[in-house]
Amino acid sequence: MPKTKILIADDNRQITSVLGEYAKKEGYEVHTAADGGEALELFALLKPDIVLLDVMMPKTDGFEVCREIRKTSTVPVIMITARGEDFEKIMGLDIGADDYIVKPFSPGEVMARVRAVLRRIENANPQKAQTLVYGSLSVNLDDYSAAVGGENVPLTKKEIELLWTLAGNRNKVFSRDNLLNSLWGYDYFGDSRTVDSHIKRLRAKLDARSHPDWEIKTIWGVGYKFEGKSDET
Amino acid sequence: MPKTKILIADDNRQITSVLGEYAKKEGYEVHTAADGGEALELFALLKPDIVLLDVMMPKTDGFEVCREIRKTSTVPVIMITARGEDFEKIMGLDIGADDYIVKPFSPGEVMARVRAVLRRIENANPQKAQTLVYGSLSVNLDDYSAAVGGENVPLTKKEIELLWTLAGNRNKVFSRDNLLNSLWGYDYFGDSRTVDSHIKRLRAKLDARSHPDWEIKTIWGVGYKFEGKSDET
DNA sequence: CGCGTTCGCCACAAATTTGCCACACAGGGC
DNA sequence: GCCCTGTGTGGCAAATTTGTGGCGAACGCG
Numbered sequence: 001m002p003k004t005k006i007l008i009a010d011d012n013r014q015i016t017s018v019l020g021e022y023a024k025k026e027g028y029e030v031h032t033a034a035d036g037g038e039a040l041e042l043f044a045l046l047k048p049d050i051v052l053l054d055v056m057m058p059k060t061d062g063f064e065v066c067r068e069i070r071k072t073s074t075v076p077v078i079m080i081t082a083r084g085e086d087f088e089k090i091m092g093l094d095i096g097a098d099d100y101i102v103k104p105f106s107p108g109e110v111m112a113r114v115r116a117v118l119r120r121i122e123n124a125n126p127q128k129a130q131t132l133v134y135g136s137l138s139v140n141l142d143d144y145s146a147a148v149g150g151e152n153v154p155l156t157k158k159e160i161e162l163l164w165t166l167a168g169n170r171n172k173v174f175s176r177d178n179l180l181n182s183l184w185g186y187d188y189f190g191d192s193r194t195v196d197s198h199i200k201r202l203r204a205k206l207d208a209r210s211h212p213d214w215e216i217k218t219i220w221g222v223g224y225k226f227e228g229k230s231d232e233t
Numbered sequence: 234m235p236k237t238k239i240l241i242a243d244d245n246r247q248i249t250s251v252l253g254e255y256a257k258k259e260g261y262e263v264h265t266a267a268d269g270g271e272a273l274e275l276f277a278l279l280k281p282d283i284v285l286l287d288v289m290m291p292k293t294d295g296f297e298v299c300r301e302i303r304k305t306s307t308v309p310v311i312m313i314t315a316r317g318e319d320f321e322k323i324m325g326l327d328i329g330a331d332d333y334i335v336k337p338f339s340p341g342e343v344m345a346r347v348r349a350v351l352r353r354i355e356n357a358n359p360q361k362a363q364t365l366v367y368g369s370l371s372v373n374l375d376d377y378s379a380a381v382g383g384e385n386v387p388l389t390k391k392e393i394e395l396l397w398t399l400a401g402n403r404n405k406v407f408s409r410d411n412l413l414n415s416l417w418g419y420d421y422f423g424d425s426r427t428v429d430s431h432i433k434r435l436r437a438k439l440d441a442r443s444h445p446d447w448e449i450k451t452i453w454g455v456g457y458k459f460e461g462k463s464d465e466t
Numbered sequence: 467c468g469c470g471t472t473c474g475c476c477a478c479a480a481a482t483t484t485g486c487c488a489c490a491c492a493g494g495g496c
Numbered sequence: 497g498c499c500c501t502g503t504g505t506g507g508c509a510a511a512t513t514t515g516t517g518g519c520g521a522a523c524g525c526g
Contacts, residue, residue, distance in 0.1 A: 025353055106332045108349045156472060171376040177348070186349040189341035193514090194474050200516060201472095219377045220482060221390035221513065227376075389483060426503090427485050433505060434484095453493060454502065 003029040004118065005046055009039035009065065010054035010080065019052065022107040023114070036060025040068055048075065050114060053097075055081040070096045076117045080105070112186075132168055134228060135213035139164050148209040158183065159202045162195075166216060166226035175223040199224055236262040236418060237351065238279055242272035242298065243287035243313065252285065255340040256347070262418070269293025273301055281308065283351060285343070286330075288314040303329045309350045313338070365401055367461060368446035372397050381442040391416065392435045395428075399449060399459035408456035432457055 006028045010016045016032040023030045031046055033039035036057045043051065043065075051069065055062035066077050079100040098117050101110055130141030136149045144160050146153050155163065161183050166174065174182075176192035184190070203216055217227045239261045243249045249265040256263045264279055266272035269290050276284065276298075284302065288295035299310050309331040331350050334343060363374040369382045377393050379386050388396065394416050399407065407415075409425035417423070436449055450460045 022353070104333060104335065106334065106346065108332050108346060108353070112349075158473075171378075173376050181348060181352055186352065187342070187345035189344060191475055193476085196514065197474070197516090199514095204516095218514070219390075222377050225376055391484075424486060426487090429503065430485070430505090432503095437505090451503070 003027060004050070005029045005031065005048040006050050006052065006114065007031050007033065007039065007042055007046065007048040008052045009033040009036070009057065009062070010052075011035055011057045012054075015054075018107055019110060022111050026111055026115075036062070036065045039065050043069055043073075050118060051075060051077045052110070052114070053077060053079050055079055066097055076121055078110075078113055078117060080110075108186075132164060134167055134170065136211045137167060137214060139167060148206060148211050151209055153205055153209065155202070155205060158198055159205070162198050162202055163206075163226075166224065167214075170226050170228050173219045173223050173225040178223065195224075236260060237283070238262045238264065238281040239283050239285065239347065240264050240266065240272065240275055240279065240281040241285045242266040242269070242290065242295070243285075244268055244290045245287070248287070251340055252343060255344050259344055259348075262420075269295065269298045272298050276302055276306075283347060284308060284310045285347070286310060286312050288312055299330055309354055311343075311346055311350060313343075365397065367400055367403065369444045370400060370447060372400060381439060381444050384442055386438055386442065388435070388438060391431055392438070395431050395435055396439075396459075399457065400447075403459050403461050406452050406456050406458040411456065428457075 004027075006023050008016050008019050008023070008030065009032070010019075011034055013034065016034070020030045020032055031042055031048065033042050034057075037060050039051075039053065039057075040060070042048075053062040053065055057065075060068075062079055062081075066079065069075065069077060076098040077096070079097045080103065081100060082103050098120075099113050101113060132139045132141075137146070139146045139160065141160070141164060144155075144157060146155050146160060146163060162179065165179065165182055176195040179195050180188055180190075180192055199216065206216070212229070214226065214228045217225050219225060237260075239256050241249050241252050241256070241263065242265070243252075244267055246267065249267070253263045253265055264275055264281065266275050267290075270293050272284075272286065272290075273293070275281075286295040286298055290298075293301075295312055295314075299312065302308065302310060310329070311332045311334060312330045313334050313336060315336050331353075332346050334346060365372045365374075370379070372379045372393065374393070374397060377388075377390065379388050379393060379396060395412065398412065398415055409428040412428050413421055413423075413425055432449060432451075439449070445462070447459065447461045450458055452458060
């Protein structure tokens with residue numbers, strides 16, 4: 001899977017730099033533009049997967065850039081503005097941005113929005129089957145179902161997500177905090193023992209059926225992992 | 234695994250206190266500073282894993298502290314400020330903070346940001362192999378497992394970490410204090426003979442399987458080392 | 467607005483690891 | 497060989513960490 005391309009346009013080079021660093025570290029391929037004209041050029045050239053646009057830029061401003069982009073593309077666009085006054089304008093149909101962010105922002109917040117928008121787009125294209133199979137286990141994120149040995153096991157949303165995460169990274173140990181971050185979100189603030197509760201319920205349901213080829217194992221003092229016992233791929 | 238160290242600098246003792254409590258509850262090792270000078274001192278001394286800096290502090294302000302820190306370190310820094318006006322300055326390259334929080338904040342929000350930044354840093358360094366192989370020995374920190382001659386050897390967390398440290402620095406001698414500092418943390422208060430106990434248990438488990446190509450050796454009057462006997466890389 | 471689920475969390479029990487002691491033993495200097 | 501100091505080791509109780517039953521609160525759904 002090629003990297004997701006992100007185009008960041010802001011005339012403040014410091015801001016593009018900081019956001020760019022963040023984006024790179026999250027695994028995006030980053031390109032930056034310092035004004036509207038450059039942004040449009042790079043857009044045509046690179047076909048990025050998402051665009052971050054500052055509203056205030058010299059010559060061609062963010063509104064204009066977004067409008068231009070929308071003539072040829074439905075690529076997700078997130079606008080950055082100094083204050084909230086432009087809300088209606090930005091989100092309105094004549095501009096058609098997908099989200100907007102008000103300064104001051106934190107880079108983490110921006111990246112969260114980027115992820116959210118990309119996820120939204122992704123979910124709107126239900127092309128690829130979200131199914132995971134390992135031995136006697138199969139987990140399906142499309143319809144949130146799971147089966148052991150061919151027989152359906154009714155699991156709740158959180159249980160499915162937990163199983164999906166663990167089984168999708170076979171043998172990797174997840175700390176409770178890892179799991180809280182992945183499943184509950186980075187801004188969740190609560191008891192990490194909650195993870196134990198879900199593991200408990202998950203095990204109880206799964207163990208109702210036999211599955212000698214794998215198990216959810218506790219790594220004492222560390223966390224949990226999905227351990228496969230055969231040597232399947 | 235030693236605790237993550239967090240340094241919180243704010244001249245308002247109520248703020249450091251509340252944030253400190255929250256951070257402790259999340260398992261961080263917390264240190265606080267009441268002004269910029271103290272923050273820099275503690276920073277040099279403790280090498281924290283993340284720093285929370287209030288912009289407004291007596292004498293040396295948060296900007297200055299961050300700039301100083303950046304001269305020697307890329308440790309994540311989160312700045313706290315009263316209002317958004319300093320946004321561009323903080324996020325700019327000449328300061329180089331990693332995130333930005335505006336007062337009033339909720340402690341939960343702050344901790345969420347801390348987690349997010351730490352996670353980002355962590356994810357940005359996926360390069361280091363979490364697997365160590367030397368001859369008949371392999372140690373894996375991803376799944377906290379170890380094997381000798383292909384056969385899995387169940388080890389506890391401390392044993393794995395001890396083995397990882399020793400084997401990862403082949404032929405280097407570690408004093409008991411070295412090991413206490415690395416594995417237990419510099420503030421651990423206890424008997425250094427505890428290390429012997431772990432070496433004992435580690436040897437017992439490892440020696441259950443044959444491994445003629447290496448051994449954990451005692452250097453009399455000094456400490457322990459992992460000695461490789463072949464001339465493998 | 468009820469009703470059945472799901473979810474987060476608590477409290478207590480169980481399981482496991484860990485730190486340390488005590489004593490035996492080994493190493494090194496004289 | 498003798499003594500002093502450092503190390504190996506069995507054992508144990510304390511400290512941690514995890515398993516689990518259960519209970520409201522929140523949620524989702526007619």
